[in-house]
Amino acid sequence: MLILCTNDDGYYATGLNVLAEAAAKHGEVQIVAPDREQSACSHSLTMHIPLRANRYDDHTQYVDGTPTDCVALAIGALLDRRPDVVLSGVNHGPNMGEDVLYSGTVAGAMEATILGIPAVAFSYTGRDPNAIPAYEPLLAELIPKLIERADFPAETLLNVNLPPIEPSEVRGVRVTRLGRRVYMDSLTRATDPGGREYFWIGGGGIEWSSEEGTDFQAVDEGYISVTPLHLDLTNYKLLRDIERWDLNP
Numbered sequence: 001m002l003i004l005c006t007n008d009d010g011y012y013a014t015g016l017n018v019l020a021e022a023a024a025k026h027g028e029v030q031i032v033a034p035d036r037e038q039s040a041c042s043h044s045l046t047m048h049i050p051l052r053a054n055r056y057d058d059h060t061q062y063v064d065g066t067p068t069d070c071v072a073l074a075i076g077a078l079l080d081r082r083p084d085v086v087l088s089g090v091n092h093g094p095n096m097g098e099d100v101l102y103s104g105t106v107a108g109a110m111e112a113t114i115l116g117i118p119a120v121a122f123s124y125t126g127r128d129p130n131a132i133p134a135y136e137p138l139l140a141e142l143i144p145k146l147i148e149r150a151d152f153p154a155e156t157l158l159n160v161n162l163p164p165i166e167p168s169e170v171r172g173v174r175v176t177r178l179g180r181r182v183y184m185d186s187l188t189r190a191t192d193p194g195g196r197e198y199f200w201i202g203g204g205g206i207e208w209s210s211e212e213g214t215d216f217q218a219v220d221e222g223y224i225s226v227t228p229l230h231l232d233l234t235n236y237k238l239l240r241d242i243e244r245w246d247l248n249p
Contacts, residue, residue: 001027001148004083004112006070007091008038008104011062014129015090019122020059022139023087026148030083031060032074034067034104039093041066043107053078067108075115085147086112089122089160090139092129096161096215097181100229109157113231118152125219126164138167142224153228161215161225174223179214 003023007016011033020029035054046065053063053073061078063070067088075082088108095103109119122139124132146158163170188200211217215225 001085002079002081002083003027003029003147004071004074004079004086004117005029005031006033006067006074006086006088006108008034008041008067008088008108009092010034010037011056011060013037013092015092015122015124015132018132018136019087019090019139022136023143025140026144027084029059030074030079032070032078033060033062034070035062035064038066038104040102041068041104041107042102043068043110044104045069045072067104068111071108071111071115075112075117083112083117086117086119087122087143087147088112088119089124090132090135090162091121091123092132093123093127094125094161094219095121095123095159096125096219096225096227097179099181100159100178106157106159106229109159110229110231113155113157118147120146120158120160122160122162124162124164131164135162135167138170142173146226155231156228159215159225159227159229161219161227163219163222163224165222169222170224171222172224174218174225176215176218176225176227177213178227178229179211179216181216 005020007013020031023029044066045068051065051069053061055061063073088105091105095106100106106121109121112119191197215227218225
């Protein structure tokens with residue numbers, strides 16, 4: 001089995017190396033990842049400037065682009081054969097609720113799904129990436145349960161979030177739906193020393209919904225959250241209602 005690993009924190013990131021080590025117990029691993037951090041780049045694809053790939057070692061290449069670029073280049077040009085599965089992460093931070101719309105980690109897995117390859121995105125919900133290596137044995141046990149199956153769902157990626165606790169304290173795995181995350185006061189408006197106004201997106205406080213069955217609740221209660229994400233964003237419940245709107249000119 002050929003396993004492609006990528007991320008959005010850069011090819012040197014702790015989480016990526018931990019994921020690759022865990023995956024290597026189940027197949028041949030090749031890494032194609034960004035040359036620098038690309039957090040919150042979503043599914044951005046570089047189209048108007050050339051991309052360049054460089055080799056770090058026999059198993060690792062880095063690209064001056066986004067996670068989506070990395071997966072596209074890996075599958076289309078950089079690997080000598082098509083990977084059987086794509087693993088993205090382990091992200092240095094959570095990817096729950098609305099995070100999945102912004103996440104480069106999830107986008108890397110999503111690009112693989114679009115190209116017809118089973119994919120899983122992994123994130124660690126704690127603040128300290130130095131805590132991720134302790135999860136390597138647990139990941140090595142979990143990965144084959146997710147990818148070594150004939151019934152892996154089509155047009156679907158799995159989004160996995162690890163709780164911010166010691167792996168020995170993990171209570172199990174829950175299959176979840178996305179919760180809701182709300183950022184408060186995340187836009188800073190200020191003036192630089194030259195008197196020019198600038199804006200900074202990020203920071204502020206976070207509130208989330210821990211309703212029954214959500215990824216937030218599972219992680220908060222010490223479980224690993226596994227959320228299936230489907231490529232089709234159509235709201236089928238509203239199709240008939242909107243058909244009744246008077247939209248014709």
